[in-house]
Amino acid sequence: MISIVKFLLRVLGFGLLAIAIVVGIADASRSIAESQIMFKPLGQLWFEMSPETLNLSQAVIQRYVHPIVWDPMLQTVLTWPAWAVFAGVGVLFLLMGARRQKRRFRYA
Structure with missing residues (x-):
């Protein structure tokens, strides 16, 4: 296994x-x-590919996990290349x- x-x-x-x-x-x-030098951030790439799932994941994480997980943590990762x-x-x-x-x- x-x-x-x-x-x-x-x-x-x-x-x-x-x-x-x-x-x-x-x-x-x-x-x-x-x-x-131009790097596309992960958040921009995700928004261009599927904006609905980006908004849905934000709502789910803020509602069912914790707002702190989305706002400082994942938003920081979404700004990385x-x-x-x-x-x-x-x-x-x-x-x-x-x-x-x-x-x-x-x-x-």
Whole structure:
């Protein structure tokens, strides 16, 4: 059972890293076109993709979890570059799903 969860964490981690690479390439091409560094924040990307779910998640978190979780915490994360958030969470999932190293006994 644990191996299935670790496998799913690895797959999800690699998927998030792939999304981070795509978003990073889009940011890099936009930066080259504008001749200045431009990163798209996660909140802007989420709003462009699905504004309804952004508003719904805000309402659900503020009502059922706690308003503090949304206002200072998640709003801060939503202002970070999207590629950095996806890459960070992807690496975290890869670390959680990493296979254990088998111990090898060495005889001197």
